[in-house]
Amino acid sequence: MLLPPAPDAGLAFLRTSAVLVDLTGRGAIAVTGPDSAELLHGLVTNDVKGLRPGSGAHAALLTPKGKMRADLSVLRLSEQEFLLDCEPSLAAPLLSLLSGYVPFSRSILDDRTASTCVLHLEGPGASDVLAATGIAEPAAAPFSHLVTELEDAAVRVARVSRAGEDGFDLLSRPDASALLLELLASCGAQTVEPDVLETGRIEAGLPRWGAELDETVLPNEAWLERTAISYTKGCYLGQETVARLKTYGHVNRHLVALLLPAGSGAAPGDPVRAGDEPVGRVTSAADSALRGHRVALAFVRREHEAPGTTLVVDSASGPAEGVVAAVPLGR
Numbered sequence: 446m447l448l449p450p451a452p453d454a455g456l457a458f459l460r461t462s463a464v465l466v467d468l469t470g471r472g473a474i475a476v477t478g479p480d481s482a483e484l485l486h487g488l489v490t491n492d493v494k495g496l497r498p499g500s501g502a503h504a505a506l507l508t509p510k511g512k513m514r515a516d517l518s519v520l521r522l523s524e525q526e527f528l529l530d531c532e533p534s535l536a537a538p539l540l541s542l543l544s545g546y547v548p549f550s551r552s553i554l555d556d557r558t559a560s561t562c563v564l565h566l567e568g569p570g571a572s573d574v575l576a577a578t579g580i581a582e583p584a585a586a587p588f589s590h591l592v593t594e595l596e597d598a599a600v601r602v603a604r605v606s607r608a609g610e611d612g613f614d615l616l617s618r619p620d621a622s623a624l625l626l627e628l629l630a631s632c633g634a635q636t637v638e639p640d641v642l643e644t645g646r647i648e649a650g651l652p653r654w655g656a657e658l659d660e661t662v663l664p665n666e667a668w669l670e671r672t673a674i675s676y677t678k679g680c681y682l683g684q685e686t687v688a689r690l691k692t693y694g695h696v697n698r699h700l701v702a703l704l705l706p707a708g709s710g711a712a713p714g715d716p717v718r719a720g721d722e723p724v725g726r727v728t729s730a731a732d733s734a735l736r737g738h739r740v741a742l743a744f745v746r747r748e749h750e751a752p753g754t755t756l757v758v759d760s761a762s763g764p765a766e767g768v769v770a771a772v773p774l775g776r
Contacts, residue, residue, distance in 0.1 A: 453734055455641035456648075459608060460735055463568035465626065465634035466642045472517075472536025473561040473616070474529040476543070480550035481525055488546065488682050489519065490664065492675040496521040501588025501603065503673040505664050506542070511686025513662045515539050516654040516673075520590050520603060528557070530605075530614070532654040562622035565605070565642065566634055567612035575602070575613065577632035583613075587672075595625060608642050609649030609773060644731040647740050650702045650772030656713065657700055657728045657742060665690050666744060667700045668772065698725060699750045702774055703758065703767035704738040705730075710762030711741045718757050724749045727758060740774075741767065 458464050476485060486493040491504035501520040508514050517531040517539070531539055536558050543554055566574060575582050583589040583604045590603035598621035606612040617625055630636055643653075652658050652667040664674060664687065676691060690696060705711050717725040725745035733740045741758060749756060754769040 455635070455637035456644060456734060458635040458637065459568050459610065459641060459645050461569065463566060463570040463574045463634045464637045464641060465629050466565045466567075466637055466639055467622075467626070468563040468565045468614070468639065469561075469622070470533045470558070471561075471563050472529070472531040472533060472539060473557040473563075474531075474536065474540055474543070475522075475526060475555040475557050476529065476552055477526045477555065478550070478552040479525055481527055481552045482521075484546060484550045484552045485519065485527060486678065487680065488543075489517070490669075490674045490681060490683075490687065491519070492678040493519060493521075493527070494678075498523050499584070499589060499591060500586065501590060503588065503669075505669055505673050506539070507664065507681075507683025507687070508660070509683060511663055511683040511690075512660055513654075513658050513664060514542065514660060516652075516658050516669075518588055518603075518605065520588060520601075533558075534655055560618065562617050562619050562625075564615045564617075564622065564626055564629065565607060565612060566615065566629060567606065567608055567610050567642070567645075569610060570633065571611045571613060574629060574632050574634045578628050580615075595621060595628070598624075600625060607651070608645030609651065610645075644733070647729045647731040647742060648733045648735055648774065650700075650740075650742060650770070650774040652700060652742070652772075653729070657744075662744075663690070663696055666696045666698055695747065698744045698746050700728075700772055701743060701745055701750050702770040702772050703727075703741040703743055703756060704736060704770055705741055705758060705765045705767035707732055707737060707739055709739050709758070709765035709767075710760040711739055711758040711765055711767075712760060715741075715758050715760045717743050717745055718759065719749050719754075724756065736774075738767075739765075742772070745769070
């Protein structure tokens, strides 16, 4: 049996060709029925009614006070059917939350997590791999998707970047997953472990639920207004706080990247300071061969968020001085 490459080699494949990661277990929740669009539109931060079948969007679900409750993508499969994708740890809470609203609408929830296999293909060569397999590529807009056939099995291909490169989620039935994986690998995709994709995510400066995002975070603190919030769609749960921030105020902290010496021990939870003043905490960290640094993502107070600012991370192995960079990080 072929073993996946070492993490550094896997990252090189991610940045130069294409990697294939098995992400089966991600939450997959279908919302169907004549009121499905209305239901989701009134709950999430982005425009759902404006989506056409074959399109999708990044979105968040908030508390009444505007803090994060879920980070998800919404794919419109048909006029009356949507598929929600989320981190594995969010699947059960999201299903429970939505269940509280379904009795008031003509909508049905279907947890498809166990019946959906998710393979993720990412890298500058990802489109070439798809072309070599004969699998069609969806439109260029993020979260665009289409269905193709693979030996009588339907495969949904969605344009999703999880580490800053061109990327695709390929959703299939469990009985088609092995064939799909074999086909993609035979056409040039390098199979790697999920930790390669996680390091790539941190290198790219992208937030993730369970690391940067949780119930203590306002979406604007993680810059989600850039991708996941519509300011023109009308009311939704938590909308008043989001609108008030845009019109009258600002958040007190923001997500940034800290470029630290390679091999420094910065880890999630480590405090960040400016001189002797505590200014934030680390949420994710990984050594990056691409950057030549250890990259830490951290929430810091807004007066210390300017790129080029020098801050100190106090880790278990001692203090490490780092330089602030804006997120997402470019190539």
